[in-house]
Amino acid sequence: MEKIGIFYGPAEGSSTEKVAQKVAEQIGGEKSDLVPVKDATAKDLKKYTNLIFGISTVGKETWNGDPPPGDWDKFRIELDKTDFQGKLVAMFCLGDQITYPRHFADAxxxxxxxxxxxxxxxxxxxxxxxxxxEESQGIYERKFIGLPIDEDFEAHLTDERIRNWLDRILPRFK
Ligand SMILES: Cc1cc2nc3c(=O)[nH]c(=O)nc-3n(C[C@H](O)[C@H](O)[C@H](O)COP(=O)(O)O)c2cc1C
Incomplete structure (x- = not known):
C-alpha cells in the first residue's frame, strides 16, 4: 500500500487533531503522514493517491456574523487546484449530535x-x-459520506469507530 496522506484541520490542540493522531496510530507503522491543512498546498496533495481528510463542523448559524476563518477555508482553494481523478479519499468529521442535531457533521x-x-x-x-x-448535509445515498466522530457526547466510542472504519477502508487503498 502506498503511504496515506492524512490532511486535517483545525490543528493545535483541536479534537480533529486528536482524532487524526488516533487514526495515524491505528494505521500504524510509517504508513501515513499527518499534514495540518493550514500549512498545506495542492503540491502536497499531489504526492498522495490515498487520502484521508479530517475536518470539524462549526455551524455558521451559531455565530452572529460570519464564523472566524478556519484552516479549511484557505485549503479549499488548494482543493480547487487539485486533480482528484484516480485518488481515493476517505473523510472523518468531528461534530456534536446532541447540541446540533439538525446540522450534525455538516462539514x-x-x-x-x-x-x-x-x-x-x-x-x-x-x-x-x-x-x-435529525439532519445532516453529510448524508449521501442514505449514508454518511464519511465517518462522524462525536467527542463531545460519545468520546468512548471514538477508538472503536475508527477501528471499524479503518478495517473497511484500508483494504481499498492502493
Ligand atoms: C460555535 C460552535 C458551533 C458548532 N456547530 C456545530 C454544528 O453545526 N454541527 C455539529 O455537528 N457540531 C457543531 N459543533 C461541535 C463541534 O464540531 C465539536 O465540538 C468538535 O469536536 C470540535 O472539533 P475541533 O476542536 O476540532 O474544532 C459546534 C461547536 C461550536 C463551538
Missing part, C-alpha cells in the same frame, strides 16, 4: 461537494443508524 457535505465533481473516489461511507440526529 462532510461541504467537502463532498468539492470532491464529487472532481471525480475523487470517495470511500468509507457510514451507516447513520449508529448516531442520534
Amino acid at each position: 462532510l457535505g461541504m467537502l463532498a461537494e468539492k470532491l464529487i465533481p472532481k471525480q475523487a473516489e470517495i470511500i468509507g461511507y457510514v451507516d447513520p443508524n449508529e448516531y442520534t440526529f
Whole structure:
C-alpha cells in the first residue's frame, strides 16, 4: 500500500487533531503522514493517491456574523487546484449530535461537494443508524459520506469507530 496522506484541520490542540493522531496510530507503522491543512498546498496533495481528510463542523448559524476563518477555508482553494481523478479519499468529521442535531457533521457535505465533481473516489461511507440526529448535509445515498466522530457526547466510542472504519477502508487503498 502506498503511504496515506492524512490532511486535517483545525490543528493545535483541536479534537480533529486528536482524532487524526488516533487514526495515524491505528494505521500504524510509517504508513501515513499527518499534514495540518493550514500549512498545506495542492503540491502536497499531489504526492498522495490515498487520502484521508479530517475536518470539524462549526455551524455558521451559531455565530452572529460570519464564523472566524478556519484552516479549511484557505485549503479549499488548494482543493480547487487539485486533480482528484484516480485518488481515493476517505473523510472523518468531528461534530456534536446532541447540541446540533439538525446540522450534525455538516462539514462532510461541504467537502463532498468539492470532491464529487472532481471525480475523487470517495470511500468509507457510514451507516447513520449508529448516531442520534435529525439532519445532516453529510448524508449521501442514505449514508454518511464519511465517518462522524462525536467527542463531545460519545468520546468512548471514538477508538472503536475508527477501528471499524479503518478495517473497511484500508483494504481499498492502493
Ligand atoms: C460555535 C460552535 C458551533 C458548532 N456547530 C456545530 C454544528 O453545526 N454541527 C455539529 O455537528 N457540531 C457543531 N459543533 C461541535 C463541534 O464540531 C465539536 O465540538 C468538535 O469536536 C470540535 O472539533 P475541533 O476542536 O476540532 O474544532 C459546534 C461547536 C461550536 C463551538
